[in-house]
Amino acid sequence: MTDHHQSTRGEPRVALVTCTELRDLDPDDRLVLAPLARHGVTAEPAVWDDPAVDWAGYDLAVLRSPWDYALRRDEFVAWAATVPTLANPADVVRWNTDKRYLAELSAAGVPTVPTSWVAPGESWQPLADSGEYVIKPAVSAGSQDTGRYDLADPEHRELAVAHVRRLSAAGRVTMVQPYLRAVDSAGETALLFLAGPDGLAFSHAIRKGPMLTGPDLGVEGLYKPEEICARTATEEQLAVAEKTLAAVPGGAERLLYARVDLIPGADGAPVLVELELTEPSLFLGHAEGAPERLAAAIRTHLDRRP
Incomplete structure (x- = not known):
């Protein structure tokens, strides 16, 4: 097997954590490979449940597309705890992979969808x-x-x-x-934050159109294809996002990335639908410079190592 430990003597090595179905990464995630190389970082995909992967051999493991974990969440959380340098950290993974975190954020004063x-x-x-x-x-x-x-x-x-x-x-x-009907007209806004020298910084925003068309009948074809386009975040949306991130247990300054998903509530004010800290799509292809900003964020995390 490749000796990943050579990274301590040369270029840092980063694992981009994925699943078997996306062994070569999601196309959006592949956009960060060239910018990482320009930062002097060697990056490669690694499947989270592949027993042959030597996680200790990487300088950083970045969760990207391990999207098959939902029915194996306990296994996934246990695996995360074994990875020495995981972004985002294992305790964040444990907290964020169960959406009951919404109740905690609501109790902390974050406007959330009533649940x-x-x-x-x-x-x-x-x-x-x-x-x-x-x-x-x-x-x-x-x-x-x-x-x-x-x-x-x-x-x-x-x-x-x-x-x-x-x-x-x-x-x-x-x-x-x-169901918040404003999603049918205004759509959902995802605000993307990436690590910088002073902690998380806003990077870009996108609009997602409505997807749910009816009941879950246990078959394919219930959802519309995702309609994604760039969006300019409002000051009100950014304020809700900042309030959300301020309530993350352990502090948001540890995070490599965060995605805050908002929908207009009944009164038109933005409310939190989800806070994605584990494996969110970052929509790098929908914002100029976003792949470079993610590469710089990863480099920042690497430079923080003891």
Whole structure:
């Protein structure tokens, strides 16, 4: 096997952590390879659950696209704890891979989408007889096992109950949220932050169009393809993002990257949908200079090593 320990004598070596399905990295992540090389950093993909990888041999392991972890979250969190130099850190991974962190952020004063939680074994019935709601597991990647339900429709009500029951039977915590209709017009805004000399700094923002089209029936084709375009973040959005990052346990200054996903709430003010600190798409291809900024952030992390 390649001797990764040579990095202590020459160029630092970085693992870009991925999954078997994306063994050669997601195309967006490949954009950082050339800028890293210009920073004197050798980077290569490494599959998180490949037992042949010598994680201790890398100067830094950067979580990028290990998107198959959702149904193996305990295994993934345990693996993260064994990686000596992981970005973002293992304790952040443990906290951020269970979306019940939203309740903590809400308690800290961050405006979040109202969320109720259904533990495995608990019975659940819709409390309202109208309105649209989103049901999804507290541990998930992308929009897997996620559905949108119109509770005025008797069939949707039955499907919503069945969705919660299905997740519960699998031992998964369910989250129930009102569907914020502004996403249909304004879309979702993702604000990207990357590490700099003085901590996380805003890099760029993108707009994501609506994806959920209906109930989760356990089949493909329930979601629209992602519609991504560049977006200019507003001062109000940036303020919510900063407040969110200030509430991260252990401090946001340790982070290599963060993605703050916002949607206009009922009053039009931005509310947090998700805080992505583990394996977010960074949408490097949608902002000029973003790959170079990520490479510089990785170089900054490397230069902080003892």
